[in-house]
Amino acid sequence: MHVETDVLIIGSGGAGMYAAIEAARAGCSVFMAERSLIGRGGATVMAQMTVAAALGEETPDHWSFHLNDTLEAGRGLCDERLARLLCEDGPVRIREMEDWGIGWARKHGRIAQAFAPGHDRPRCVYVDFLNTGPAVSKTLRGVVTRAKAIRKASDLLVVELVRAGGEVAGAVAWHVATGAPVTIAAKATIVAAGGLTRLYRRNSASANMGGDGYALALRAGAPLVDMEFVQFFPIGHLAPRLIGMDPIMWDPFRYKLGGRLLNSAGEEFAARYGVSEDGRYVITRDLATYAIAKEVEAGRGSPHGGAYLSFQHCSEAELRAAFGPVIDRLARNNIDLTRMPVEVAPIAHYHMGGIVADEGMATELLGLFVAGEAVGGANGANRLSGNAITEALVFGARAGRSAGERVERMPTHAFRPEAARETLDLLAGGADGNDINTAAAIQRLQAIMADDVGPFRTEAGLARALAEDGE
Numbered sequence: 001m002h003v004e005t006d007v008l009i010i011g012s013g014g015a016g017m018y019a020a021i022e023a024a025r026a027g028c029s030v031f032m033a034e035r036s037l038i039g040r041g042g043a044t045v046m047a048q049m050t051v052a053a054a055l056g057e058e059t060p061d062h063w064s065f066h067l068n069d070t071l072e073a074g075r076g077l078c079d080e081r082l083a084r085l086l087c088e089d090g091p092v093r094i095r096e097m098e099d100w101g102i103g104w105a106r107k108h109g110r111i112a113q114a115f116a117p118g119h120d121r122p123r124c125v126y127v128d129f130l131n132t133g134p135a136v137s138k139t140l141r142g143v144v145t146r147a148k149a150i151r152k153a154s155d156l157l158v159v160e161l162v163r164a165g166g167e168v169a170g171a172v173a174w175h176v177a178t179g180a181p182v183t184i185a186a187k188a189t190i191v192a193a194g195g196l197t198r199l200y201r202r203n204s205a206s207a208n209m210g211g212d213g214y215a216l217a218l219r220a221g222a223p224l225v226d227m228e229f230v231q232f233f234p235i236g237h238l239a240p241r242l243i244g245m246d247p248i249m250w251d252p253f254r255y256k257l258g259g260r261l262l263n264s265a266g267e268e269f270a271a272r273y274g275v276s277e278d279g280r281y282v283i284t285r286d287l288a289t290y291a292i293a294k295e296v297e298a299g300r301g302s303p304h305g306g307a308y309l310s311f312q313h314c315s316e317a318e319l320r321a322a323f324g325p326v327i328d329r330l331a332r333n334n335i336d337l338t339r340m341p342v343e344v345a346p347i348a349h350y351h352m353g354g355i356v357a358d359e360g361m362a363t364e365l366l367g368l369f370v371a372g373e374a375v376g377g378a379n380g381a382n383r384l385s386g387n388a389i390t391e392a393l394v395f396g397a398r399a400g401r402s403a404g405e406r407v408e409r410m411p412t413h414a415f416r417p418e419a420a421r422e423t424l425d426l427l428a429g430g431a432d433g434n435d436i437n438t439a440a441a442i443q444r445l446q447a448i449m450a451d452d453v454g455p456f457r458t459e460a461g462l463a464r465a466l467a468e469d470g471e
């Protein structure tokens with residue numbers, strides 16, 4: 001099958017859908033290829049909690065204050081141009097989502113803004129603390145569905161970008177359900193394929209977040225930046241066994257109820273690392289990850305190699321008022337938070353690095369744009385809570401607009417079938433006796449990444465990882 005479109009969008013999370021909407025607004029035909037289900041394959045639909053933007057609804061605020069916090073959280077390593085765009089454009093996107101009917105939570109008639117660690121004031125909007133991502137995704141899916149210029153293809157895995165005369169001219173994809181190859185000619189291509197945290201053994205990712213976007217861009221010749229900056233979510237669930245619940249579910253608990261992060265001696269140890277929590281939730285993700293790993297290293301970890309998180313200071317009534325049915329689900333897992341702490345430990349959660357982009361989300365390769373978590377640099381070495389959804393919406397809109405501007409200047413498609421031939425041959429190759437067991441390969445890679453490319457990276461560990469990967 002061969003498809004022709006003005007704009008090809010790879011991935012349909014928050015970034016991909018916003019880019020599609022904006023490109024369609026610019027008068028382009030859009031083809032959105034998604035390896036899973038449209039709007040349901042990646043991190044956006046899984047996000048639970050909050051979205052950061054300096055709306056100034058609860059407390060006076062300005063995007064420059066948000067930028068200061070973003071730069072500080074990023075440990076001075078942010079790409080300041082991109083960080084600024086994230087903070088400056090954020091409020092516009094959040095209000096547009098409100099116009100599209102997302103229904104941000106309100107207090108006294110104004111959009112509610114919660115305080116989150118690393119922000120200097122209440123800045124994070126939400127729908128509710130467990131369903132913000134699904135609401136973002138549903139709202140964008142609605143707008144996408146109403147835009148007649150946007151064609152959507154689920155189950156379509158993009159495997160290679162196609163170049164013509166040094167520019168990106170489209171892609172080759174593989175239809176997951178039938179195995180059929182698909183070529184796509186596009187005047188502009190936007191990578192919005194999300195992050196890579198599935199490459200780690202313990203992660204908060206879906207099966208579709210394996211770094212495809214970075215690989216596509218890199219193989220086509222677009223540079224990447226900060227690939228070593230993986231954000232570990234410090235309080236991923238570790239023990240006891242918890243079935244049917246999200247491993248990062250303790251974050252909303254901490255937002256609402258504080259909670260105490262304790263070592264095996266029952267000490268609230270964050271103070272040892274420079275942050276006095278005292279039952280509040282103020283420690284940033286990188287510092288909490290560091291602190292937990294150091295406590296474990298010092299022999300003060302919990303039995304399964306993490307820390308304890310305790311809500312024993314809360315009564316059953318308080319827990320139920322905050323989380324209602326979730327408390328019943330915990331009870332079905334034999335967890336009674338009034339009587340016991342749970343064990344938590346860092347899990348791979350978000351990727352700060354990614355594809356190098358300018359303010360228009362153009363990569364260094366003509367014809368190729370990028371949006372969302374696939375973009376590198378805006379968050380430096382550590383992302384603030386709530387900045388990722390904002391980034392997806394802001395960078396998505398910008399990428400869609402820039403793609404539209406390129407399309408206006410391009411009378412015809414540059415795509416030539418010969419340029420796709422090698423990839424098509426590879427797809428048609430089938431079994432040649434050298435097939436690898438991909439499930440086993442992914443497990444092996446996850447183990448290498450977890451053991452040697454985790455929060456504490458050393459030269460020896462990285463060398464070991466490279467050597468093992470090459471075997």
Ligand SMILES: Cc1cc2nc3c(=O)[nH]c(=O)nc-3n(C[C@H](O)[C@H](O)[C@H](O)COP(=O)(O)OP(=O)(O)OC[C@H]3O[C@@H](n4cnc5c(N)ncnc54)[C@H](O)[C@@H]3O)c2cc1C
Pocket residue numbers: 010011012013014015016033034035036039040041042043044045046047048049050051052132133156157158159192193194195204205206208209212213246248349350371372373374385386387388389390392
């Ligand atoms: C569990 C969880 C909770 C989170 N909570 C929050 C939060 O509360 N607040 C916040 O700001 N951020 C949060 N984040 C981070 C945030 O959700 C993401 O950074 C953001 O949604 C990324 O949006 P995106 O559109 O760039 O990527 P995604 O939403 O991940 O979408 C990428 C899409 O690309 C598709 N894709 C991948 N490869 C291909 C391919 N080769 N071909 C075709 N399609 C492909 C995927 O299937 C997916 O649908 C959370 C992340 C997780 C995992």
